[in-house]
Amino acid sequence: MITFKTDLPAFKQEDMSLEEYLALCRRDPKVYASAAERMLEAIGEPEVIDTAKDPRLSRIFSNKVIRRYPAFAEFHGMEEAIEQIVAYFRHAAQGLEERKQILYLLGPVGGGKSSLAERLKLLMERIPFYAIKGSPVYESPLGLFSPEEDGELLEKEYGIPGRYLRSVMSPWAAKRLKEYGGDISQFRVVRLYPSRLNQIAISKTEPGDENNQDISSLVGKVDIRQLELYSQDDPDAYSFSGGLCRANQGLMEFVEMFKAPIKVLHPLLTATQEGNYNPTEGMGAIPFDGVILAHSNESEWQAFRNNRNNEAFLDRVYIVKVPYCLRVSEEIKIYQKLLEDSSLNAAPCAPDTLRMLAQFSVLSRLKVPENSSIYSKMRVYDGENLKDTDPRAKFDSRVPRCSWGR
Amino acid sequence: MQGLSTRFAFKILSKVFNFDSTEVAANPVHLLYVLEQALEREQLPSEVFERYLGFIKEFLAPRYVDFIGKEIQTAYLESYSEYGQNIFDRYVTYADFWIQDQEYRDPETGELLNRQSLNEELEKIEKPAGISNPKDFRHEVVNFVLRARAQNNGMNPSWQSYEKLKGVIEHKMFANTEELLPVISFNAKASKSDQKKHEDFVARMVDRGYTEKQVRLLSEWYLRVRKSQ
Numbered sequence: 228m229i230t231f232k233t234d235l236p237a238f239k240q241e242d243m244s245l246e247e248y249l250a251l252c253r254r255d256p257k258v259y260a261s262a263a264e265r266m267l268e269a270i271g272e273p274e275v276i277d278t279a280k281d282p283r284l285s286r287i288f289s290n291k292v293i294r295r296y297p298a299f300a301e302f303h304g305m306e307e308a309i310e311q312i313v314a315y316f317r318h319a320a321q322g323l324e325e326r327k328q329i330l331y332l333l334g335p336v337g338g339g340k341s342s343l344a345e346r347l348k349l350l351m352e353r354i355p356f357y358a359i360k361g362s363p364v365y366e367s368p369l370g371l372f373s374p375e376e377d378g379e380l381l382e383k384e385y386g387i388p389g390r391y392l393r394s395v396m397s398p399w400a401a402k403r404l405k406e407y408g409g410d411i412s413q414f415r416v417v418r419l420y421p422s423r424l425n426q427i428a429i430s431k432t433e434p435g436d437e438n439n440q441d442i443s444s445l446v447g448k449v450d451i452r453q454l455e456l457y458s459q460d461d462p463d464a465y466s467f468s469g470g471l472c473r474a475n476q477g478l479m480e481f482v483e484m485f486k487a488p489i490k491v492l493h494p495l496l497t498a499t500q501e502g503n504y505n506p507t508e509g510m511g512a513i514p515f516d517g518v519i520l521a522h523s524n525e526s527e528w529q530a531f532r533n534n535r536n537n538e539a540f541l542d543r544v545y546i547v548k549v550p551y552c553l554r555v556s557e558e559i560k561i562y563q564k565l566l567e568d569s570s571l572n573a574a575p576c577a578p579d580t581l582r583m584l585a586q587f588s589v590l591s592r593l594k595v596p597e598n599s600s601i602y603s604k605m606r607v608y609d610g611e612n613l614k615d616t617d618p619r620a621k622f623d624s625r626v627p628r629c630s631w632g633r
Numbered sequence: 634m635q636g637l638s639t640r641f642a643f644k645i646l647s648k649v650f651n652f653d654s655t656e657v658a659a660n661p662v663h664l665l666y667v668l669e670q671a672l673e674r675e676q677l678p679s680e681v682f683e684r685y686l687g688f689i690k691e692f693l694a695p696r697y698v699d700f701i702g703k704e705i706q707t708a709y710l711e712s713y714s715e716y717g718q719n720i721f722d723r724y725v726t727y728a729d730f731w732i733q734d735q736e737y738r739d740p741e742t743g744e745l746l747n748r749q750s751l752n753e754e755l756e757k758i759e760k761p762a763g764i765s766n767p768k769d770f771r772h773e774v775v776n777f778v779l780r781a782r783a784q785n786n787g788m789n790p791s792w793q794s795y796e797k798l799k800g801v802i803e804h805k806m807f808a809n810t811e812e813l814l815p816v817i818s819f820n821a822k823a824s825k826s827d828q829k830k831h832e833d834f835v836a837r838m839v840d841r842g843y844t845e846k847q848v849r850l851l852s853e854w855y856l857r858v859r860k861s862q
Contacts, residue, residue, distance in 0.1 A: 337638030551636055558642075565643055571650050575844045577660035577851070579700055580649070583693055584642055584664055590688045592636030602692045 241418040242360060248368055248416040253385045258357055259369055261391070262428075262477055262517045263319035263326060269350040270298045270313060283610035287554070298350060301564055304557030305339060308332075311547045312343070319518070322390050325545060327499045331484070332522035334549030340522040343549065344480050347520060348429050351421050351478045356428065360415035363399055363467035364475045365428055366514050368416045370394040371404075394514035395503050398462035401511060421477045428477025428517070432470035434487035445469045445494050448507050460509040467513070471498055477517045484521035485531040492540065495519060499543060522549075551592045555609045558585035637685075645671055653846070660847045661697050662854050665689060701855050703803055705817055708837040710806070720802045721792030724758055725778045727751050728771040762801040774798050817852045 243251075252258045257268070273294035278284035284293075299309045318325035332340040358365040372381060374392040381387045396404070400414075407413040421428035432444055447469035449459060457464035470479050471494060484492070494504040499519060503512035521544075531537055552558045559581045566572055589605050596604045603613055645667055652663045672685050710716065730737040731751045738745050746754065755771065764770050774795065781790035793799050815827055822828040838848040 335636070335638065337640035339639070551639070561639060562642065562646060565646065571657065574650055575656075575658040575842070575847070576650075577658070577844075577847050578704070578842050579697065580659045580661045580664055583661045583697060584645060584649075584668075587668060587685075587688055587693060588637050588639070588642045590692070591685055601688075 243416050243418075245368060245371075245412050245414050245416060248357060249381075249385050252387055256386070259367065259387060259391050260354075260356070261320065261326070262351070262356075263316045265354040265356060266347070266351060266478070266518065267313075267316045267320050269353040270296055270316070273297075273313075282612070286612065287608075287610040299343075299346065302339060302343065302346075303560040303564070304552035304554050305343075305549065308334075308343070308547055308549045312347075315545050315547070316518075328543055328545040329484075329495065329499060329519045329521055331544045331546050332520070332549050333525065333528050333546055334522075335551060336524055338549045338551050340549050341482075344482075344520055344522060348423055348478060348480065351429055352423065355418050355420045356476050357416055357418055358476065359400060360417045362397065364397050364472045364513055365419065365477070366397050366400060367391075367394055367476060367516065368414065370396050370514055371400065371411050371414060393502050394516050395512055397513050398465070398506070398510040399467070402462050426473045428474060429479075430470045430473035430477075431480045431482065433482045434484070434491075442491055442494050443469060443507060445471045445491065446504055446506050446513070447472045462510055465506060465508060465510065471495075471504060471515050472513065474517045474519075475513075475515050479517060479519050481519060481521040483523045483527065485523045485527040489537065496539060496543065551588075553589055553592060553608050555582065555585045555589050555605065558588055641671075656844060656846060658844055658847065660843075660851060661701075662851060665694055665697070698855065698858050701851055702859075704838070704841065705852060705855060706806075707803075708834055708841060709816060716806060717792045717799070717802050718789075720758065720805060721798065722789055724755065724798070724802070725775060725789065727755050729775050731755060732771060732775055758801060758805050762804040764801065770797075814856065818856060819849050819852065 248258070257264075260268070273296045276284070276293050276295060278288040278293055279290040293306055294310065294313075295306070296309060296313065299305070302309060312330070315325050315328075315330050319328075320326075332343060334340050356365075357368060359368050359371070369381075369387065369391055372378070372392055374389055378389045378392055381392065382389060403414070404411065419427055423429045423431075435444065447465060447467045449464055450466035453461075453464035467473075470481070473479075481487075481495075497512075498504040498515040502516055503514050505512055532541060552561065562581050562585065566574075566576070586605060589608070590601060593601055593604055593608070595601050606613060645664070646659070648667045648671070649659045649664045650657055652659075652667060668689060669686070672682060675682075677685070727737065727746075730746075731748060734748060736745055736747050737751060755767065759767050759770065774797075777795055778789060781794070782788065792802060815822075816830045816834055819831075822831060835845060835848050839845060843851065
C-alpha cells in the first residue's frame with residue numbers, strides 16, 4: 228500500500244524564536260554548522276583499507292593506506308578524485324582557505340563529473356540547517372549579529388566561535404529589522420532540509436546564450452511587477468531567484484562553468500572571497516556562505532587558463548581531476564553497475580564479454596609505452612604481476628593507476 | 634585525456650546485447666564485430682582508427698581465441714581437475730628438489746632423477762606456457778606452496794588456487810587436444826557415444842554461464858579461427 232500523504236521530515240518546518248535557537252546552538256554546535264561541515268557529516272566515516280595486506284592492491288597503491296567512503300561506493304576506480312573532494316570539504320569545514328574556493332571538477336567527457344555532482348547534491352540534502360524564517364536567501368540567523376558588538380558575548384555565552392559570524396545581513400533582513408524597530412528578537416528561525424526539487428540551498432546554473440545571459444542568473448533581478456508598490460531599490464521588489472541566492476548555506480552547481488561569459492562569473496569572486504555579492508539594483512550586499520561546485524571539460528579549461536585576464540579566477544579554483552578509469556577490473560564494475568540498473572540485469576552475458584570491452588576502453592586511454600607493449604602496461608595498471616611473462620614491463624608503479632594523461 | 638568515454642562503452646554494450654535477433658544476450662564474438670562497426674562509424678582520424686583497430690586485431694581477438702579455447706577444452710575434459718592436481722603436485726615436488734639441489738627418487742617407479750633430468754621435466758611444463766624466467770618462477774611457486782601447506786595441515790593447496798601455475802598447467806594439459814573436434818562440433822554425430830559426449834559438453838558449457846545458442850556460435854567460431862590459423 229502506497230501512502231500518498233507525505234510526512235517526510237523535509238516537509239515539516241520547525242519554527243522557533245531566536246532565543247530558542249541560541250539555546251540550541253549552545254547545546255549542539257551542529258546547529259550552526261557551515262555547508263562544508265554538513266557535507267562532511269553526510270559523507271561519513273571512511274572504511275580504511277591497508278593495501279599492504281592484499282597483493283594486488285599493494286601493487287596498485289604501493290602499500291599505502293587508502294580510504295573508501297560508503298557514500299561514494301559506486302564510483303569505481305575514482306579513489307583519488309574522491310579523496311581530493313573529501314579533503315576539500317574537510318579543509319573548508321576547518322575554516323581554512325578552501326572555504327573561499329570554487330570546487331572545480333575537471334575531466335574528459337563521460338568520466339563521471341556530473342554523476343559526482345549529483346551525488347554531492349544528494350548528500351547535501353541529508354542534513355538540515357537553520358535559517359531566518361521567510362528569508363529569500365535562507366540566511367543564517369547568526370548574520371543578524373555583528374561580530375564587533377556581539378561576537379564576544381556569543382562566544383562566551385553560547386560557545387559560537389567568531390568565524391561563524393562572517394556573513395552580513397541581507398537587504399531583506401535589514402528592511403525587516405527597520406520595521407521591527409531594531410528588535411532582532413522578533414525574527415523567527417526555521418529548520419530546513421536542503422532540497423534540489425524546491426531549490427532550497429541547492430541550485431544549478433547552466434551557461435546560457437552569450438547575448439542574453441547576464442549576472443541575474445546568479446544574483447537575481449528586480450521583479451518588475453512589484454515596481455508599482457515599491458521603489459526599484461527596495462528589497463521587497465527584488466526577486467532573489469539567482470543561483471547564488473538559492474544556494475546560500477548550501478551548494479551551487481555551475482554546469483560547464485567556463486562556457487559562460489566571463490562577466491557572468493564576476494559575482495562568484497566576491498561571493499567566495501568576502502562571503503557576499505552585490506545585487507543588480509542599488510541595495511546592500513547579499514550574503515553567501517555555501518559551496519560552489521563547477522565542472523567542465525579540458526578544452527574549455529585550457530582556453531580559460533591561457534587567458535591572462537582570468538588570473539583572479541585561477542587562484543580561487545580548487546581543481547579536482549576526474550580522469551577516465553584505467554583499471555580494467557574497475558571499468559568492468561562500472562559496466563556491471565549500468566547493467567544492474569537496466570532491464571538487462573537478467574540477460575545472459577557470456578564470460579569475458581565485459582572484460583574484453585573494458586580492456587578495449589582502457590587500451591584506448593593509455594599512452595603507448597616505450598619499453599614494452601601497451602597490453603602489458605594495461606595489465607600492470609590493473610595490479611597484475613608480470614614478472615614471469617614480461618619482465619621488461621616496468622612502469623612507474625608508485626603512481627596510482629588513475630593518474631592523469633597516461 | 635584521450636581515449637574512449639564510458640558513454641561510448643555503454644552504447645556498445647546496448648548494441649551487443651541486442652545484436653542477436655532472437656535472444657537478448659552478449660558474447661565476445663558479437664562484441665568484436667560491433668566494436669569494429671562502431672569504430673568505422675565514429676569518423677575517427679585515420680591513425681586513431683588504425684590504432685584502435687590494432688587493439689582488436691592484435692590483443693583482444695587472439696587473446697579471446699585462447700580464452701574460449703581453454704573454456705571449451707575445460708568443459709570437454711571431464712576429469713579436468715584431478716589431472717590438473719596431479720601435474721601440480723608433481724611440479725611442486727620437482728621444483729622443490731631442484732631448488733635444494735637434491736636428487737629425487739620417484740617412490741612409485743624407483744627411478745632416480747638428478748638435477749639435470751629434474752630440470753628437463755620442469756621445462757616440459759614451463760615451455761608451452763612461455764615462462765621466461767624459470768628460476769624465479771620455481772622459487773615463487775614453491776614458496777607459495779610451502780606457506781599454504783603450513784596453513785593447511787601439511788596438504789598441498791588446490792592447483793587452481795595459484796593463478797599463474799594454473800595457467801601453466803592448463804597449457805600443458807591442452808597442448809594436444811585435436812581429438813576434441815568431433816565432440817564440440819555441432820554436426821550430426823556418427824555414434825551414440827559421441828552424441829552423449831557432445832550433450833555433456835554443452836551442458837557443462839551452460840553451467841559455466843553460456844546459453845546454448847552461444848555455445849554453438851562460439852564453438853563454431855573457435856573451430857573456424859583455428860582452421861584459418
